[in-house]
Amino acid sequence: MGVREYALHAKEAAIICGTLDDDTKNRAINAICDALIAQSEKIENANALDIELADKDGLAPALRSRLGFYGKKLTDTVEGARALAGLPDPCNRIIFQRDLADGLTLTKKSCGIGVIGVIFESRPDALVQIAMLCIKSGNAAILKGGKEAHATNTALAEIITEAGIEAGLPDGFLTLLTSREEINELLSCDDCVDLLIPRGSGAFVKYIMDNTRIPVMGHADGVCHIYVDGSADMKKATDIVVDSKTQYPAACNSVETLLVDATAAQTFLPEVTKALRDKGVTLVGCPRTCAVIDCEQATEEDWSTEYVGLKLSVRIVDSVYEAVRHINKYGSGHTDCIVTQDNAVADFFINNVDSAGVYKNCSTRFADGYRYGFGAEVGISTGKLHARGPVGIEGLVSYRYLLEGDGDIVADFASGKRKFIHQGEV
Amino acid sequence: MGVREYALHAKEAAIICGTLDDDTKNRAINAICDALIAQSEKIENANALDIELADKDGLAPALRSRLGFYGKKLTDTVEGARALAGLPDPCNRIIFQRDLADGLTLTKKSCGIGVIGVIFESRPDALVQIAMLCIKSGNAAILKGGKEAHATNTALAEIITEAGIEAGLPDGFLTLLTSREEINELLSCDDCVDLLIPRGSGAFVKYIMDNTRIPVMGHADGVCHIYVDGSADMKKATDIVVDSKTQYPAACNSVETLLVDATAAQTFLPEVTKALRDKGVTLVGCPRTCAVIDCEQATEEDWSTEYVGLKLSVRIVDSVYEAVRHINKYGSGHTDCIVTQDNAVADFFINNVDSAGVYKNCSTRFADGYRYGFGAEVGISTGKLHARGPVGIEGLVSYRYLLEGDGDIVADFASGKRKFIHQGEV
Numbered sequence: 006m007g008v009r010e011y012a013l014h015a016k017e018a019a020i021i022c023g024t025l026d027d028d029t030k031n032r033a034i035n036a037i038c039d040a041l042i043a044q045s046e047k048i049e050n051a052n053a054l055d056i057e058l059a060d061k062d063g064l065a066p067a068l069r070s071r072l073g074f075y076g077k078k079l080t081d082t083v084e085g086a087r088a089l090a091g092l093p094d095p096c097n098r099i100i101f102q103r104d105l106a107d108g109l110t111l112t113k114k115s116c117g118i119g120v121i122g123v124i125f126e127s128r129p130d131a132l133v134q135i136a137m138l139c140i141k142s143g144n145a146a147i148l149k150g151g152k153e154a155h156a157t158n159t160a161l162a163e164i165i166t167e168a169g170i171e172a173g174l175p176d177g178f179l180t181l182l183t184s185r186e187e188i189n190e191l192l193s194c195d196d197c198v199d200l201l202i203p204r205g206s207g208a209f210v211k212y213i214m215d216n217t218r219i220p221v222m223g224h225a226d227g228v229c230h231i232y233v234d235g236s237a238d239m240k241k242a243t244d245i246v247v248d249s250k251t252q253y254p255a256a257c258n259s260v261e262t263l264l265v266d267a268t269a270a271q272t273f274l275p276e277v278t279k280a281l282r283d284k285g286v287t288l289v290g291c292p293r294t295c296a297v298i299d300c301e302q303a304t305e306e307d308w309s310t311e312y313v314g315l316k317l318s319v320r321i322v323d324s325v326y327e328a329v330r331h332i333n334k335y336g337s338g339h340t341d342c343i344v345t346q347d348n349a350v351a352d353f354f355i356n357n358v359d360s361a362g363v364y365k366n367c368s369t370r371f372a373d374g375y376r377y378g379f380g381a382e383v384g385i386s387t388g389k390l391h392a393r394g395p396v397g398i399e400g401l402v403s404y405r406y407l408l409e410g411d412g413d414i415v416a417d418f419a420s421g422k423r424k425f426i427h428q429g430e431v
Numbered sequence: 432m433g434v435r436e437y438a439l440h441a442k443e444a445a446i447i448c449g450t451l452d453d454d455t456k457n458r459a460i461n462a463i464c465d466a467l468i469a470q471s472e473k474i475e476n477a478n479a480l481d482i483e484l485a486d487k488d489g490l491a492p493a494l495r496s497r498l499g500f501y502g503k504k505l506t507d508t509v510e511g512a513r514a515l516a517g518l519p520d521p522c523n524r525i526i527f528q529r530d531l532a533d534g535l536t537l538t539k540k541s542c543g544i545g546v547i548g549v550i551f552e553s554r555p556d557a558l559v560q561i562a563m564l565c566i567k568s569g570n571a572a573i574l575k576g577g578k579e580a581h582a583t584n585t586a587l588a589e590i591i592t593e594a595g596i597e598a599g600l601p602d603g604f605l606t607l608l609t610s611r612e613e614i615n616e617l618l619s620c621d622d623c624v625d626l627l628i629p630r631g632s633g634a635f636v637k638y639i640m641d642n643t644r645i646p647v648m649g650h651a652d653g654v655c656h657i658y659v660d661g662s663a664d665m666k667k668a669t670d671i672v673v674d675s676k677t678q679y680p681a682a683c684n685s686v687e688t689l690l691v692d693a694t695a696a697q698t699f700l701p702e703v704t705k706a707l708r709d710k711g712v713t714l715v716g717c718p719r720t721c722a723v724i725d726c727e728q729a730t731e732e733d734w735s736t737e738y739v740g741l742k743l744s745v746r747i748v749d750s751v752y753e754a755v756r757h758i759n760k761y762g763s764g765h766t767d768c769i770v771t772q773d774n775a776v777a778d779f780f781i782n783n784v785d786s787a788g789v790y791k792n793c794s795t796r797f798a799d800g801y802r803y804g805f806g807a808e809v810g811i812s813t814g815k816l817h818a819r820g821p822v823g824i825e826g827l828v829s830y831r832y833l834l835e836g837d838g839d840i841v842a843d844f845a846s847g848k849r850k851f852i853h854q855g856e857v
Contacts (some may be wrong), residue, residue: 022758024782103804109793111803117730118815119785159839172624199815214644241838248840313799333446355833356450367535376844377537377832378853389544389625389638389829390646391817403815407781410793411665414674418802427804 008190009197011180012147015120018177019145023117025173027094030140033172034090039141040168041083041133049075051160052129059153067255074129074157082130085381086137089256092380095402096143096301103429106418109410110429117143118403119199122191124213126151126205132161135202136179138381140169147198149182159183192217200401202384207311222400224387226311226337227257229369232328232354233277234345235268242344242367243277246317248368249342251284254315257385258340258372261311262318264328267293270321274298293321302341308335310420325350329357336360338387339370340394361387361394374395434514434616437606438573440545442623444603445571449543451599453520456566459598460516463566466594467509467559467587475501477553477586485579493681500583501557508556511807512563518806518816521828522569532844536855537837543569545625549615550639552577552631558587561628562605564582564807566595568827573617573624575608585609618643626827628810633737648826650813652737652763653683657797658754658780659703660771661694668770669703674794675768677710682740683811684766684798687737688744690754693719696747700724712741719747734761751776753781762786764813766798766820787813787820792796 006014041048052074059069074082095194098115121144125131132150139146150158162181169178182191191198195218203213207226214221231249233242249260265273270293278288278298288294289303300319307318308331322328325343330339339361343354355363362372372395374382379397386392392400417423432440440488467474478500485495500508526539547570551557558576565572576584595604608617617624621644631640633652640647657675659668675686691699696719704714704724714720715729726745733744734757748754751769758767766788769780780791788798799822800808805823812818818826843849 016759020783020785023785105797105802105804136626218640220646220814222816238838244629244838244840248842252841252845293777333442357446359446359449360831362832362834364834365836366842367834367839370841371531371535371834371836371839372832376841378529378531378851388646390648393829394832400726403819405786406788407800408790408793408797408818410789410791410797412670413793413797415676415678415794415796415802419678425804427800 008182008187009194009398011182012120012191012194012197014177015145015147015180017422018175019117019119021175022140022145022178023096023119023143023231026311028262029173030094030143031090033140033169033174035087036139036172037137037165037168038083038087039178040164042080044164045079047164048079048160051156054156055154064153068126068151068153071126071128072154079132081136082133086133089137089141090383092141092398095141095398100404104426106413106423106425109408109413112407112409113404114407115402115404118305118401120145120147120197121200121401122147122149122198122219123202124149124188124204128270129154129157130156131204134381136165138383138398138401140174140178142398144401145178146150147182149188149191152183152185155183157427175368176300189216192219195219204384220391222384222386222388222392222396224257224337224339224385226387227259227339227385228262228309228311228335228337229260229265229339230262230332230336230341231260231369232264232322232332232341232343233266233269233273234325234343234347234350235266236347236350237269237273237344238346239269239273239276242273243248243280245342245344245366245368246277247280247284249370250281250286251315252368252370254287255313256370257311258369260317260342260369262308262320262335264320264322265294266325266328267321270294271296272348280319284315286317288317288319290319291321294319297321325353329354333357333359338389339385340364340369342367342369361385433686434608434613435620436629437608438546438617438620438623441571441573441605441606444601445543445545447601448566448604449522449545449569449572451569455599456520456569457516459595459600460563461513462598463563463591463594464509464513468506470590471505474505474583474586477582480582481580490579494552494577494579497554498580500792508559512559515563515567515807515824518567518824521567521824524727526830530852531834532839532849532851535834535839538833538835539830540833541828541830544827546571546573546829548573548575548624548627548645550575550614550627550629550631555580555583555587557630558584559591560807562591564809564824564827566600566604568824570827571604573606573608575614575617578609580610581609583716595746599825615642620643621645626728630810646817648810648812648814648818648822650683650763650765650811652813653765654688654737654761655684655686655761655765655812656688656690656758656762656767657795658690658694658697658748658751658758658767658769659695660751660769660773660776661692662773662776663695663699663770664772665695665699665702668699669706671768671770671792672703672793673706673710675796676707676712676743677741677795678796681739681798683737684795686743686768688734688746688761689706690746690748690757691720692751692754693747693749696720696723700745707743708830710741712743714743714745716745717747720745723747737763751779755780759783764815765811766790766795768793768795787811
């Protein structure tokens, strides 16, 4: 079958997935988890093959480090996925119900979205997680993993598909695409794929957005800021900046630009610079910053760069207004933080920064579905529509309107014979 | 200024719009309504100019009929808009608040989306309605009306802009684009326009979707179905079909295809055909239909055509399964209805039809924001992301995550020194 046939098949499966009750979905999740554990040797053997090839080919270290899927990593992933079975059903939730008129009842009810296409690199754990999230949310999944994890992904998809169908999921609930060429075919399936979630570099996400009519959920870049106000507790500010930059520098929620109020620059900048350099961070600064600390000058490009590493750009600003203006101009709308003891300044910052996450006196690294308590994370969205910020399983559901009457027609309301009442829970 | 400068200006205005309290927004709405009434002569004079030109140029009747904006139409529109001031603030609503850990509080709060671009034909009332919806929802609006309403739209935008700024809205809260060429410039402003709402033909909406990276909300087509099951009350079924087709045939929620169960065809088809023909409806049918009633044969294209007029395609099916399959294949996911007295058949239909509205025993013409009790309607979405079906003012808001701490860093949680508690309202 070609990608289009797979997608059409997935669309049929998605409708059945959407009608499954929560017990069936939970049973399937547990059965799949059992099968993954029972067949862990098959998975580990496949993974060993991928790793061997990666080492021979000299795979990029970032990808290589995410490729391993055995032992505790495997069992942790499976047990994390199993936890989904314990969550309430995100589908079939009545959002509201109201009588439009006597005997004419409108019900807004949550439901799966349909067919979710997810394109990801390396990380076989992502395959397990996404497949299970889609099962729980009543969707069908089409997954395209990186070729570096080909053997592992194939083994995982085989086990999940077999155990899932055995447990009552429809044939087609999971499809694994394996070649890069298939991505472009997938992008053209806008009549049967409802949502694309690309997980990869900013350039990759933009490529996807530019080449499909299918809605895309994802973040192109994470250019996060911390603004240290003159009233900030300088010790806390230093801790927050160091944590935000160094706790896991490859993450999209790590900080890229530090904005320092001019009134705090002379005392704070030397202190934070020392702490950052102790952790191996390279700094670039605006001309005023370079006059306070010894560092290279930042280019215009630096202000909108996601370093994905131990580098930080620093700028001195004259007010919270200037800080907010900088963030709204150069930021990516991901997560931005103010460190301050002044509530009025904090309120201005919080009201005026146009980002998915706006923080006060804490690390930008908290921007994460698990830390927010969502149980599982679909991804982080810097778009403002549908889902914004860390996206939990609710990002994988939509809703429908069900209207039930007994022969009701609009002409009776247009003529004034009947009247709308709009009563009931909103 | 070019479109890009206008859009950047609107982006700055949008941030201010997002920070306005509800009193200010309501005061502005009322002040604008007062100004529109006070200056109705200016609007009516401009509208007379547009109408004169339209008649001279022989404007298409559908557009011509929507162009008039004077007298009761004007006052009704203004009073409808004024009602928005009485609605609760859709922004600044706390969706949930929870403690991630001791002293680290996460708040999910609704907010405006930012800059909304709306492109519409004719209908000056749409300009008033959309401008007011955007004010209430804390957004800035960029509007492009049809050239046939150029004078009316210009007069309206002048009055609204002046009264709005006078009442405290920021300069740039409303921008009117007047030339067709400006649409393409607007489509390229994906860094400063957050949402596009095209109101027009399906081809026009598709053109917009294909030529921008900005998220688009709108419905490409409304191909609605009614399936009359063998158990249906035939009198009610006839009333529902006639209402759905003829009550306002140009609307997207009018029915285009009637599916009739084979067991009901011999009795129901002649009856409904007579009722429809009495109202001037032309029918085309599948071969089996043509054997029961005298009509032309439908082509494959008919099944996915939105007639926007008094025409209906009819097909005989052998079961609810076949009806559902037809709808999911040819429908546009707008609104589809079953007429039946059999609850099991109804449940199958409701669970398996993948549309924004799934109805039982009532007219498809109920699919409308006002009839649903939303107060105002932004449009109807056949997409499944963000907003689906009739979209009220809630379709114009997004949300943000605010996290407030006191020097909290992720390293303390990673090391096990602190633990997440995730307590509080979900």
